[in-house]
Amino acid sequence: MAAEPIPGPYLLYLGHATDFLGIKTSRGLAVFAPERCVGEWRHDDCPLTTGLERLTIEEAVARGARTLVLGIANPGGRMDAAIVADTVAAARAGLNVAAGLHQRLRDQPELDEAARAAGVRLFDVRDAPADLDVGTGLKRAGRRLLTVGTDCSSGKMVSTLILARAMAARGHAAEFRATGQTGILIAGGGIAVDAVVADFISGAVERLSPARGDGGWDLIEGQGSLFHPSFAGVSMGLIHGAQPDALVLCHEVGRTHLRGLPHMPVPDLAECLAANLAAARLTAPDVRAVGVCLNTASLDEPAARAACHAAASLLGVPATDPMRFGAVPIVEEIERCFAD
Amino acid sequence: MAAEPIPGPYLLYLGHATDFLGIKTSRGLAVFAPERCVGEWRHDDCPLTTGLERLTIEEAVARGARTLVLGIANPGGRMDAAIVADTVAAARAGLNVAAGLHQRLRDQPELDEAARAAGVRLFDVRDAPADLDVGTGLKRAGRRLLTVGTDCSSGKMVSTLILARAMAARGHAAEFRATGQTGILIAGGGIAVDAVVADFISGAVERLSPARGDGGWDLIEGQGSLFHPSFAGVSMGLIHGAQPDALVLCHEVGRTHLRGLPHMPVPDLAECLAANLAAARLTAPDVRAVGVCLNTASLDEPAARAACHAAASLLGVPATDPMRFGAVPIVEEIERCFAD
Numbered sequence: 001m002a003a004e005p006i007p008g009p010y011l012l013y014l015g016h017a018t019d020f021l022g023i024k025t026s027r028g029l030a031v032f033a034p035e036r037c038v039g040e041w042r043h044d045d046c047p048l049t050t051g052l053e054r055l056t057i058e059e060a061v062a063r064g065a066r067t068l069v070l071g072i073a074n075p076g077g078r079m080d081a082a083i084v085a086d087t088v089a090a091a092r093a094g095l096n097v098a099a100g101l102h103q104r105l106r107d108q109p110e111l112d113e114a115a116r117a118a119g120v121r122l123f124d125v126r127d128a129p130a131d132l133d134v135g136t137g138l139k140r141a142g143r144r145l146l147t148v149g150t151d152c153s154s155g156k157m158v159s160t161l162i163l164a165r166a167m168a169a170r171g172h173a174a175e176f177r178a179t180g181q182t183g184i185l186i187a188g189g190g191i192a193v194d195a196v197v198a199d200f201i202s203g204a205v206e207r208l209s210p211a212r213g214d215g216g217w218d219l220i221e222g223q224g225s226l227f228h229p230s231f232a233g234v235s236m237g238l239i240h241g242a243q244p245d246a247l248v249l250c251h252e253v254g255r256t257h258l259r260g261l262p263h264m265p266v267p268d269l270a271e272c273l274a275a276n277l278a279a280a281r282l283t284a285p286d287v288r289a290v291g292v293c294l295n296t297a298s299l300d301e302p303a304a305r306a307a308c309h310a311a312a313s314l315l316g317v318p319a320t321d322p323m324r325f326g327a328v329p330i331v332e333e334i335e336r337c338f339a340d
Numbered sequence: 341m342a343a344e345p346i347p348g349p350y351l352l353y354l355g356h357a358t359d360f361l362g363i364k365t366s367r368g369l370a371v372f373a374p375e376r377c378v379g380e381w382r383h384d385d386c387p388l389t390t391g392l393e394r395l396t397i398e399e400a401v402a403r404g405a406r407t408l409v410l411g412i413a414n415p416g417g418r419m420d421a422a423i424v425a426d427t428v429a430a431a432r433a434g435l436n437v438a439a440g441l442h443q444r445l446r447d448q449p450e451l452d453e454a455a456r457a458a459g460v461r462l463f464d465v466r467d468a469p470a471d472l473d474v475g476t477g478l479k480r481a482g483r484r485l486l487t488v489g490t491d492c493s494s495g496k497m498v499s500t501l502i503l504a505r506a507m508a509a510r511g512h513a514a515e516f517r518a519t520g521q522t523g524i525l526i527a528g529g530g531i532a533v534d535a536v537v538a539d540f541i542s543g544a545v546e547r548l549s550p551a552r553g554d555g556g557w558d559l560i561e562g563q564g565s566l567f568h569p570s571f572a573g574v575s576m577g578l579i580h581g582a583q584p585d586a587l588v589l590c591h592e593v594g595r596t597h598l599r600g601l602p603h604m605p606v607p608d609l610a611e612c613l614a615a616n617l618a619a620a621r622l623t624a625p626d627v628r629a630v631g632v633c634l635n636t637a638s639l640d641e642p643a644a645r646a647a648c649h650a651a652a653s654l655l656g657v658p659a660t661d662p663m664r665f666g667a668v669p670i671v672e673e674i675e676r677c678f679a680d
Contacts, residue, residue, distance in 0.1 A: 102537060137569030137604055197442060198541050199534040201573040229477030229580040229623045233541040236566075237573025264477055278615070283569045 005188060006098045006123050007066035009035075011057070011090075012050055014042035015083055017072050021153040021259060025100065025182040026050050026071025032161055032186045038065045041086075057093045067123070069185060070099035079103045088114045098123035100181020100192060125181045126195035128204065135202030135241050137283040142212035143338060144284075146244035147222040147293070148276040150266050152231060152259045155250040155322075156222040157183050159293035162322040163248065164219045166331045173216025177209050179238065183221045193241075194223055194234045201234060205241025217334075220244070226275050227267040228258055236279060243283045246334060249273045249315070252295040253307050273315055290337060291330030292319035345528060346438045346463045347406035349375075351397070351430075352390055354382035355423055357412050361493040361599060365440065365522040366390050366411025372501055372526045378405045381426075397433045407463070409525060410439035419443045428454045438463035440521020440532060465521045466535035468544065475542030475581050477623040482552035483678060484624075486584035487562040487633070488616040490606050492571060492599045495590040495662075496562040497523050499633035502662040503588065504559045506671045513556025517549050519578065523561045533581075534563055534574045541577025549582065557674075560584070566615050567607040568598055576619060583623045586674060589613045589655070592635040593647050613655055630677060631670030632659035 012026040029037055030050035039055035042048070050071075055063070068090040070083065079087075079101055087097045087105065091114040099105050105122040106112055115122050145163065147156040160176055160183075167174035176183070178190025196204045209218040220242045224231030251269060258264040267275075273289055280287040292311045296304035304321055311319035318329035352366040369377055370390035379395035382388070390411075395403070408430040410423065419427075419441055427437045427445065431454040439445050445462040446452055455462050485503065487496040500516055500523075507514035516523070518530025536544045549558040560582045564571030591609060598604040607615075613629055620627040632651045636644035644661055651659035658669035 102539065134570040137601060194537075194539040196538050197534075198536050198538045198574045198577065199442065199571060201538050202569055202571075226576075227622060229542055230474040231539060231542075232580055232619075232622070233573040233575075233577025234538045235573075236576040237538065240569040240572055261477060275618070279572075282567060282572070 006185070007096055009038045009065055010067050010069045010098075011055065011060040011065040011095065012037055012040040012052065012069055012071045013086065014040055014046050014048055014050070015072060015086060016043050017046050017048055020048055022072055023048055023050070024153060025069070025073055025185065028157060028182040029069065029071060029185055038063045041068070057090055057095065061093055061095065065095060067096040067098050070097070070101065071182075073100070073181065079108065084108050084111055087111050091115045091118050091120050094118060094120060096120045096123065098125060098185065100125035100184065102126065102195060125184050126192040128191060128196040129207065132196060132200040132207060133203045134199055135206050135237070137202070137240060137243070140206070140211040140243065143217045143245050144209055144220060144242055145217055145246040145248060145290070145334070146220045146239065146242040146280075147248045147250050148235065148239065149222060149225045149250040150227065150269065150272050151225050151252070151255060152228055154225070154252045154255070155293055155295040159248060159250050159322050159327070160219050160221045161186070163327045163330060166327040167217060167219070167334070170331055173214055175216070175218055177218050177220045179205070179208065179221045179223050193238055194231065198233065201237025202241030205238055209242065222250070225258075225267075225272070226279060227272060229261070229264065239276065239279045240283050244280050244287050245284060245338065246290040247273070247276055247280060247287060248291045248293055248330060249276065249289065250293045250295075251311075254298045269311060270314060288337060289315065289317050290333045291317050293327070293330070294319060294321045296321040296324060346525070347436055349378045349405055350407050350409045350438075351395065351400040351405040351435065352377055352380040352392065352409055352411045353426065354380055354386050354388055354390070355412060355426060356383050357386050357388055360388055362412055363388055363390070364493060365409070365413055365525065368497060368522040369409065369411060369525055378403045381408070397430055397435065401433055401435065405435060407436040407438050410437070410441065411522075413440070413521065419448065424448050424451055427451050431455045431458050431460050434458060434460060436461045436463065438465060438525065440465035440524065442466065442535060465524050466532040468531060468536040469547065472536060472540040472547060473543045474539055475546050475577070477542070477580065477583070480546070480551040480583065483557045483586075484549055484560060484582055484584050485557060485586040485588060485630070485674070486560045486579065486582040486620075487588045487590050488575065488579070489562060489565045489590040490567065490609065490612050491565050491592070491595060492568055494565070494592045494595070495633055495635040499588060499590050499662050499667070500559050500561045501526070503667045503670060506667040507557060507559070507674070510671055513554055515556070515558055517558050517560045519545070519548065519561045519563050533578055534571065538573065541574060542581030545578055545581025562590070565598075565607075565612070566619060567612060569601070569604065579616065579619045580623050584620050584627050585624060585678065586630040587613070587616055587620060587627060588631045588633055588670060589616065589629065590633045590635070591651075594638045609651060610654060628677060629655065629657050630673045631657050633667070633670070634659060634661045636661040636664060
């Protein structure tokens with residue numbers, strides 16, 4: 001958890017990225033916190049964009065940028081030599097550097113030295129609180145919604161953010177609880193649950209979303225997938241720690257295999273939802289599904305509407321693409337299910 | 341993973357422990373590596389024993405002890421002031437200190453200073469390899485058996501060790517793969533999977549049990565339980581990383597609630613086995629159950645035999661108490677199921 005605020009505005013780093021899913025931190029900031037971003041920095045071989053203006057380091061500094069955000073998320077969270085060199089250049093130009101990689105910025109000697117020499121700071125967003133406890137599963141006050149997914153990078157953060165805004169817009173007390181680097185940078189706080197010591201996954205989520213007595217909701221960002229062989233442990237601990245009253249299943253339409261694993265098919269939606277509900281019942285016996293959030297970016301609008309209709313029919317809950325059609329049908333379902 | 345061997349013989353530390361389950365590391369070493377233990381050190385208020393001779397530090401040193409092993413496993417793995425004071429006294433008396441707690445020995449300033457002054461070493465068994473990768477779920481060569489449990493401390497390590505010895509005794513190449521502090525101290529190596537960064541749980545197990553081409557078996561020690569809200573994330577990642585051909589379910593007869601969680605009942609055996617098989621199928625589609633290991637210490641022998649018979653009838657696989665009756669019925673089931 002970032003112990004103190006990261007100075008904005010940000011310059012978003014894309015570097016040499018070629019994987020659209022791999023720049024989700026930059027994209028998330030550009031969409032959900034555009035007021036804190038001056039632009040993006042990418043090399044000529046990067047075919048991707050957040051839609052923000054492409055700037056050099058010098059241009060960004062001239063426009064007031066305070067921090068270079070490494071808005072990339074490669075599997076395993078490693079920094080290669082090109083990334084290190086770019087962050088060193090940014091530090092020398094007077095920018096702080098923030099990242100949520102597993103490899104910590106402060107552990108790169110050249111970057112650490114450059115930051116000290118330039119008087120700028122390094123923010124490792126994935127640092128967990130030092131004093132986490134193991135989870136207890138004890139029932140705590142307040143309502144909680146958790147997003148779960150058929151895969152990594154299937155829209156859980158985006159869906160949670162849009163749901164939180166939609167609930168707030170309809171007068172509900174509703175807070176987004178960030179569990180990943182992008183969400184933490186957007187929300188200004190949170191715990192990167194994939195970076196805590198394995199014994200403390202559920203305990204970290206109990207810390208992140210403590211008892212609340214105001215009748216409001218915590219909307220907790222999910223991570224990974226119970227069906228992803230790299231990360232299902234994180235997803236499982238997150239589900240148990242979240243103690244969710246409500247689950248929302250997130251899925252990218254048309255994805256044929258799990259991210260990074262061409263030998264692993266994306267699970268069936270109904271099987272995936274059932275497995276998540278079964279896991280959640282351990283700490284939340286009355287948990288229920290309240291919606292499906294589809295990423296339909298690959299479809300035209302009639303096909304997207306048809307995909308939502310099909311998912312809703314299959315699973316018996318409202319389905320929407322929150323980026324395209326908003327999240328109101330799911331908020332209405334929440335209001336219906338939790339009317340008391 | 342302990343990068344180098346921990347000098348033996350050991351003095352086993354019980355301290356002020358009053359929870360029999362909490363001294364399982366000391367008990368495990370006393371039972372499975374008695375040749376490396378000179379005795380136990382406990383205070384007058386500790387009502388427990390490993391069965392080894394009670395010694396003072398000075399007596400242990402006189403008998404050749406080289407290392408004090410903190411054979412305790414309190415939830416969360418923390419050191420209190422009394423433990424720190426005792427380890428400092430041991431270091432000053434010339435003993436190395438080894439522990440598998442989450443809190444590292446080297447992070448205790450007083451102990452670190454005492455160890456330096458005395459020229460002895462501190463071994464943090466839970467330290468994970470620094471270069472772990474995320475798991476892939478890719479099929480790898482070799483046969484693997486994983487123990488799973490209805491709860492923590494339900495006999496997974498003991499069952500795995502006895503199974504490994506029983507398989508070796510019948511001529512099978514079979515190696516015990518340790519995933520917890522006690523197992524690592526017994527085996528002389530392994531990875532404490534509950535101490536790795538959450539994203540790397542399954543990857544750690546893929547590292548621990550790599551492809552093997554000799555037709556032999558890796559018998560992988562399970563951790564936690566899919567039904568334990570504190571630790572199920574670890575169990576899930578372990579299952580996916582182990583890619584098990586065979587599962588053995590471990591259960592303590594008569595336990596009424598999960599360890600440390602009086603509000604959480606122990607799961608039903610059949611439901612627990614089914615959930616573990618379902619989880620395992622993600623990376624091992626042909627996984628099968630080959631046995632049940634019961635801890636029947638609370639029963640007399642006829643009742644213990646009846647409990648094994650009942651579990652075998654319920655689940656359709658051999659059931660035994662490996663400490664009491666050995667593991668041969670399960671090894672025979674393995675030979676029958678994997679006869680090719």
